[in-house]
Amino acid sequence: MFFFITASVSVITTMGIIFTLVADAYKFFLEVPLSEFFSTKLSPLSADPSFGILPLINGTLFTTLIAMLVAVPIGLTAAMYLSEFATERTRRILKPMMELLAGIPTIVYGFFAYSFVTPILMKVIPSLEPKNVLSPGIVMGIMIIPMVASLSEDAMNSVPSAMREGAYGLGATKLEVTFKVVVPAAISGIMASFVLAISRAIGETMIVAIASGSSKNFTFDITHSMQTMTAYIVEFTSGDAASGTTGYYSLYAVGLLLFAFTMIMNLIAQHISHKYKEEY
């Protein structure tokens, strides 16, 4: 019984969260039509407020995309190295160290992006604004590397060594065994790690809140500031919106959308690991 209760806690919490989000988001949609919600004009505090969410989605997609461009190649290469090339000793030392990277509070990453990475990038790209999407995107990618590497490595490690031996026995090199046997056999786990990384990037808050600013412009220029969905929520919960106003309810609408995004991502991850499961 006790175990049932503890197991129920997380389920009940999730349902509570969904209920709150839906209830307050419903009030928002009573006042703001969907056509306005899915427009590019976001000015919640002006005299004639507009609640177009596309700039936020845009900001979220760009930071996520940049993060994935950093995290996927580096994380996957690290996983291949750890699983196939590193000696047992090196692996035992490196893997926990890498996972330590995942333990750093994200606000530290945000500060790192704003005060360290952005100034360096500005030397390379003079037109870069102090608050931009590029820098937090890169730092977010660095933050996600351990997640991609660790999960992918687990997947590769669970490929039976008999399968590697089969390929070595045919005269395959280590690289060929890695790319043509191990990675394909572990693809479901690897893909799942990518998708989980995406949902982590979508939900990431502090890094973007600090380093990418709060510009609500709809732009595709990554050297400019953009606001993500999460950063919008941070901005408004820290006091700008009075309870009961449309701006206040807009938080729930954005929150609901964010929740839907990450949930879809997790469902995709599950679907992928089922579909591409290679029986061995």
Add this chain to the structure above:
Amino acid sequence: MNAENENKLREIVYDVKGLNLWYGEDQALKDINMKIYQNEVTAIIGPSGCGKSTFIKTLNRMIENIPSVRTSGEILYHGENIFDKAVRVEELRTRVGMVFQKPNPFPKSIYENVVYGPKIHGIKDKRLLMEITENSLKSAALWDEVKDRLNDNAYGLSGGQQQRLCIARCLAVQPDVILMDEPTSALDPIATAKIEELIDRLKADYSISIVTHSMQQAGRISDKTAFFLMGELIEYSDTVTIFSNPLDKRTEDYITGRFG
């Protein structure tokens, strides 16, 4: 005596000279000297832990995948020491194929399994690959059973079929020697009989070294038998001699089932 004369005509594939092997501090092979001849089936028998699997895996340097392994001595493969720095281990393994204890096809289609080797060695031509697939599967006596479902996953085959697929996969890279590490230990008697029949046919074109737990199997299929005990090669000669008239007391004891 007849066999002795025949040997002189046969070419030596492997000439093992003073081979020692250690796993860390434990010596697993002690001063092995042995010649393996072309187009013969050489059986390697002995109780568990005697070093027979270690020995066969040394012949294609597969044993080096275990990090703590050290070796000394020479293994001449067609006159060239395989431990020589100039020898590329991938090339050696292309010429010396291996079939393992448990069937280990890749989780791909039957076709993809067979062409895996040719593909990594640079063959891209679809028609040629198909030709190789057909020939290899025919040589492995599997073609008739799978020709209509080459694109099915290899894991849908029975254990015996999987093992013959592994043999076909090995044949597809046109090796010169096939090493078999207890290839039938995971199979039922009927599947085992098929593999044995196959081995008998394959020796016309290949040299085969087979590790086996079963003395009956060694007796049925091999031309020569080597008896290993605790890392040493106790006795090595014609299978007929080993089974009817062993020189060493320990060989006799093992063969008559007094231990092992």
